Amino acid sequence: MEALVHNLKLSWHSIKRAPLPYALTLLILSLGLGTFFSNATLYYWMNRDPIPEKSQTLFMVRMNSVPGDCTDCFEPPRVMSYMDMQKMSGSGITSAEAAMYSSNAYAKTVENQQATPSQVELRVTQRDFFKLFNVPFLHGETWPDNNARMEVVISKNTATKFFSRTDVVGQDMLIDDQLYKVIGVLDEWSMLPRLYDVNGSRSAEPTEDIYLPLETAYDLAIQSNTQNSFFDVDWDGDMATYPQMARTNFVNQLQFWVQLDSPEKVQQYQQYLKNLVQDEKAAGRHTRPEGNKLDNILNVQKALRATNDQLDAFALVASLFLLVCVVNASHLSLNRYMANQYEFSLRRALGASRWQLQSQIMADVLLSSVLAFVAALVFAQLGLWTINSLLPGTRALASWDWQMLSVMALFVVLISYLVTLYPALKTSFSPLNQQLKQ
Amino acid sequence: MIQINNLSKIFRTDLIETHALRQINLQVNEGEFAALTGPSGSGKSTLLNVLGTLESFDQGDYLLDGRSVKGLSDRELSALRNEKIGFIFQGFNLIKDFSLYDNIELPLRYRGFSSAERKRRVEQSLETVGLAARRDYHPSQLSGGQQQRVAIARAIAGEPRILLADEPTGNLDSLMARQVMELLEKINQQGCTILMVTHDPDQARRANRHIQIVDGQLNDSSMYEPLAAGA
Numbered sequence: 001m002e003a004l005v006h007n008l009k010l011s012w013h014s015i016k017r018a019p020l021p022y023a024l025t026l027l028i029l030s031l032g033l034g035t036f037f038s039n040a041t042l043y044y045w046m047n048r049d050p051i052p053e054k055s056q057t058l059f060m061v062r063m064n065s066v067p068g069d070c071t072d073c074f075e076p077p078r079v080m081s082y083m084d085m086q087k088m089s090g091s092g093i094t095s096a097e098a099a100m101y102s103s104n105a106y107a108k109t110v111e112n113q114q115a116t117p118s119q120v121e122l123r124v125t126q127r128d129f130f131k132l133f134n135v136p137f138l139h140g141e142t143w144p145d146n147n148a149r150m151e152v153v154i155s156k157n158t159a160t161k162f163f164s165r166t167d168v169v170g171q172d173m174l175i176d177d178q179l180y181k182v183i184g185v186l187d188e189w190s191m192l193p194r195l196y197d198v199n200g201s202r203s204a205e206p207t208e209d210i211y212l213p214l215e216t217a218y219d220l221a222i223q224s225n226t227q228n229s230f231f232d233v234d235w236d237g238d239m240a241t242y243p244q245m246a247r248t249n250f251v252n253q254l255q256f257w258v259q260l261d262s263p264e265k266v267q268q269y270q271q272y273l274k275n276l277v278q279d280e281k282a283a284g285r286h287t288r289p290e291g292n293k294l295d296n297i298l299n300v301q302k303a304l305r306a307t308n309d310q311l312d313a314f315a316l317v318a319s320l321f322l323l324v325c326v327v328n329a330s331h332l333s334l335n336r337y338m339a340n341q342y343e344f345s346l347r348r349a350l351g352a353s354r355w356q357l358q359s360q361i362m363a364d365v366l367l368s369s370v371l372a373f374v375a376a377l378v379f380a381q382l383g384l385w386t387i388n389s390l391l392p393g394t395r396a397l398a399s400w401d402w403q404m405l406s407v408m409a410l411f412v413v414l415i416s417y418l419v420t421l422y423p424a425l426k427t428s429f430s431p432l433n434q435q436l437k438q
Numbered sequence: 439m440i441q442i443n444n445l446s447k448i449f450r451t452d453l454i455e456t457h458a459l460r461q462i463n464l465q466v467n468e469g470e471f472a473a474l475t476g477p478s479g480s481g482k483s484t485l486l487n488v489l490g491t492l493e494s495f496d497q498g499d500y501l502l503d504g505r506s507v508k509g510l511s512d513r514e515l516s517a518l519r520n521e522k523i524g525f526i527f528q529g530f531n532l533i534k535d536f537s538l539y540d541n542i543e544l545p546l547r548y549r550g551f552s553s554a555e556r557k558r559r560v561e562q563s564l565e566t567v568g569l570a571a572r573r574d575y576h577p578s579q580l581s582g583g584q585q586q587r588v589a590i591a592r593a594i595a596g597e598p599r600i601l602l603a604d605e606p607t608g609n610l611d612s613l614m615a616r617q618v619m620e621l622l623e624k625i626n627q628q629g630c631t632i633l634m635v636t637h638d639p640d641q642a643r644r645a646n647r648h649i650q651i652v653d654g655q656l657n658d659s660s661m662y663e664p665l666a667a668g669a
Contacts, residue, residue: 006547013535346531349492350545350592351520353513431493 007363014340014364021339025332029419030372032325034379037408038387039318041380042311044404045397046204049298050191051134054259057095058132059266060196060300061088061256063273064291065280067232076291078199078304079227079252082218087276093269094258096132099214100125101224101253102197107210109162110172110179120158120175123197123208124217124224132259133191140169140184148215153184158209175210178220192396195297196257198306200226206396214254219243224253270294310391322415330419337423344427354428361424362417369416373409439600439631440466440489445498447484447654458484459495460654466633466647468599471626473645474635481654482635483604489633490523490602491515503599520549524593524630526603530585532577532592538564539573542592549596563591567621583614590621594630601625603634607641619644 015022049055064076065084080088085099101124106117123129126146130137130153138156143149152173159166159182162173171182193203212222221242231250235241245251260266273292280286295303337344344357352360384398400408447459458481466472476482487493488500491507500507503522507515525531532541539560546556564570567587569580577585586606593601603622607615619641626632634645642648650657 002553003547013533017535342531343533346533347544347548348516349490349519349525349531351516351548351596353516353548355513356516356548 003359004363007360008367010360011364011367014336014343015367018336018339021332021336025329025336025419026368026371026375028325028332029329029368029415030375030379032322032329033372033376033412033415035383036318036322037376037380038383039311039314040408041384041400041404042204042387042394042397043315045192046308046311048193050193050195051297054134055297057259057261058297059258059260059269059294060297060303061258061269061273062291062293062295063088063277064288065250065277065286066252066288067250069287071289073288074291076293077229077252078255079224079229080254080256081231081250081252082247082254083250085254085256087280088256088273091269091272093260093265093272095261095265096128096259097257098126098128098132099254099256100129100196101226101255102202102208103212103217103222103225105176105210105222107162107173107175110174113174117174118161120209121206122175122217122222123211124214124222125211126214128259129211129257130186132257133196135189136187138185138187139167140182142184143213146213146215148219149213150178150180150216151183151213152180153186153211154182155186155207155209156188159185173210175212176220176222180212190396193301195300196255197226198301198304199255200306202226203301203306204308204394204397218246221246226253228253266294308391311394314387326415326419330422333419334423334426337420337427341427341430345430348428357428358424361420361428365413365416365420368420369409369413372416373412376408376412439468439470439503440464440633441501442489443499445488445495445500447481447488447493447495458654459488462498462654462656464649464656466600466631468631469626469629470647471623471632471645472634472647472649473642474633474649474651475637475639475642476651480651482651484654485651486602486604486633486635490525491519516548520545520596522599524596524598524601526586526589526593526601526606528605528608530577530582530589530609532585532588534577537574537576538569538580538588538591541577541588542595545592545596559595559597560591563595566594566625567591581614582610583617586610586614586618587621590618590625594625598630600631600633603632605635605637607636607638615641 051058062076062078063080063084064074065080066077079101089097103122103124105120105122107120108115108117127143129135130142140153142153143151152175154173156166159168163171166185168182168185173180173182189207191207194205194207195203197203221239229252231252233245233249233251235245235249258269260269270292273294274290277286277290277292293303301307347357388395388398442462442464445459445462446457449456449458462485474482474485484493488495502518507518510518533544536544542560542563543556546559551559561570561573564573567590569584569587569591572580577588580588601622606622607618610618622632622634623644636642
C-alpha cells in the first residue's frame with residue numbers, strides 16, 4: 001500500500017510538471033470513451049435479458065394465417081387476428097398466455113373533470129400479462145378473467161400523477177371519456193428492453209401507464225397504434241359495427257405471448273399449432289403455407305427484424321472515434337513519457353527494475369483511469385442527451401447500473417493501459433546512459 | 439572489487455562501427471580511490487557506464503565483487519546496481535520536484551527497506567554530507583555544490599561497495615569542487631571503493647590511483663601504479 005501511495009505521489013508530480021499536455025491527453029481519451037459509453041449504454045439496455053429468471057420460457061406465437069393464395073409466402077405476419085388468437089388460447093399446454101397490443105388515450109380523474117386530460121400509453125391485454133412478465137402489484141390485483149370489464153390496472157407513476165398517492169384501488173378514471181374503476185396499482189416496474197412490444201421498434205420505450213382488458217378495448221373500438229392490418233375486410237368504417245367486425249375478420253393487430261415451462265411443453269405447443277393449421281386448412285381457411293413461429297423473447301427482435309439500425313450506425317462511428325482518440329492519446333502520452341525519460345533512466349540507474357518501473361506506470365494508469373472515468377461519464381451523459389434528442393425512443397435507456405459502471409471502469413483501465421503501453425515499453429527499454437549524461 | 443578481462447565495447451550504426459573499448463583488462467581493489475582520465479571520446483564514460491551496468495559490453499568478462507555480470511537478468515542487474523553501486527553524475531541528476539529526503543530515499547525504496555530503516559539511512563547520509571538541516575529543501579533551493587553533496591548522500595545511503603563518479607566536480611567552481619573532493623575522500627577513508635572519471639589533473643592526483651584511457655585502451659604504465667599521496 002505504501003508503495004502504491006508513493007507511486008501515486010510520483011504520478012501526481014509528473015502531472016504537475018506538465019499539466020496541459022496531460023489535460024489534453026485526458027480530454028481526448030475521455031471524449032472517445034464518453035462517446036463509446038453513450039453508445040454502449042444503449043446497446044447494453046437494448047441487448048440485455050430483461051427477465052432472466054424466466055426468459056427461456058417466454059415465446060411469441062405467430063401463424064401464417066392471412067387470406068389469399070400465396071405459395072411462397074412463408075413468413076407469418078407480425079400480428080394476428082382475434083379469431084386466430086382465440087383458436088390458440090386455451091390449449092392447456094401453456095402456464096400463462098396473453099394477447100396484447102398498444103394504444104394511447106387521454107385520461108383524467110372523475111374528481112377533476114374540468115382538467116385538461118393527459119395523454120396516456122395503454123397496454124390492451126389479458127389477465128395473464130402480469131404473470132407472464134412478472135409484473136409486481138403494489139395494491140389490488142389483476143382481472144379475475146379475460147372478460148370485458150370497465151376496470152383498469154395502472155402504474156405507480158400514473159396513480160401518483162392523477163391521484164397524488166398510490167393506494168387508489170376502487171377509484172374511478174375517465175379514459176377517452178369512458179369511466180373505469182382502478183382495480184390494481186403496479187409497483188415500480190421497468191422492463192428494459194420492453195421485448196413484448198418490439199413491433200415498431202418501440203422496445204426502448206417505458207412501460208405503459210394503463211392496462212386495459214382486451215375484450216373491453218374491442219368493444220370500445222380501441223385500436224392498436226403500432227400495427228393494424230386489415231386483410232380482405234369489407235367494412236364501411238362504422239364504429240358501431242367495429243366490435244363484431246374486428247372479432248370475426250382478419251383484422252390483425254394482436255401479439256400473442258405464451259409461457260412454456262419446459263422443452264417438452266414447447267414441442268407440445270408446436271404440435272398443437274401444427275394440428276391447428278391442419279384443421280384450418282381442412283376447413284379451407286389457412287390458404288398460405290404453414291409458417292408457425294414460436295420465437296423466444298430473446299430472439300424476438302431479430303425475428304421481427306426490429307433491431308435499431310441507427311444504433312448500429314452510432315456503434316460503428318463511436319468505435320472508430322474511440323480508436324482515433326486512443327491513437328492520439330497514445331501519441332500525446334508518448335511525448336509526455338519521452339519528456340520524463342530522464343527520470344525513468346535515473347530510477348533505473350538507482351536500481352529500479354523494469355518491473356518496478358511498470359508498477360510506477362500502473363500507478364499512472366490508475367490515476368489516469370480515475371480521472372478519465374469521471375470525465376468519460378460526463379461526456380457519456382452529454383452523448384446520451386444528444387442521442388435521446390435525435391432518437392426520442394431511447395429515453396428510457398439513459399441510465400447506468402452498478403454492473404454497467406463496473407464494466408465501464410474496467411474498460412477505462414484497459415484503454416488507459418493501452419494508451420500507456422507503448423510509451424511505457426519505449427521508456428523502459430531505452431538506453432540509460434544517454435539521458436543521464438545530458 | 440572490480441575485475442574486467444579483455445572487455446570490448448563497440449557502438450554500431452548502419453554505416454560505421456566505433457570501438458569504444460578495446461580488449462580492456464582492469465582490476466580495482468577494495469578500498470581504492472581510482473581516477474580515470476583521458477581525452478574526450480577516449481571511452482572513459484563508456485567504461486564507467488559498463489562498470490555501472492548502465493551499458494552492456496560485446497566481449498570479455500566483468501566481475502563485480504566476484505560475480506560475473508554477464509548474462510544477468512534485468513532484475514538481477516537492477517538489484518546489483520541498487521545494492522553494490524552508487525552513482526554520482528556530473529549533472530547531479532536529482533529529481534527537482536522531490537525534497538532532499540525523497541531524493542535520497544528513492545533507491546532505498548527499490549531495495550525494499552522498511553520506512554524506519556530508510557529514515558535512518560537518509561538521515562545518516564544527510565549528516566555525512568552536512569545537509570541534515572535541509573532535508574525538506576528542494577534541489578532548486580541549493581547551490582551546485584550542495585546539490586552534488588545531496589547526490590553523494592543518495593549514492594552512499596545504500597552503503598554500496600563502490601562509488602562510480604562521472605566528473606562529479608565538472609559543473610562546480612573550484613571551492614565547491616574542493617569540498618566535494620574532500621567529501622569523496624572522507625567516504626573512501628571509511629572503506630568505500632571509488633572510481634572517478636575526471637578531466638582535471640589536480641583532482642586525478644588526489645586519488646590514490648590514476649588510470650588513463652586513450653582510444654578505448656588503458657595505458658598499461660599507469661594501470662597499477664597508485665600515485666603517491668599528495669602528489
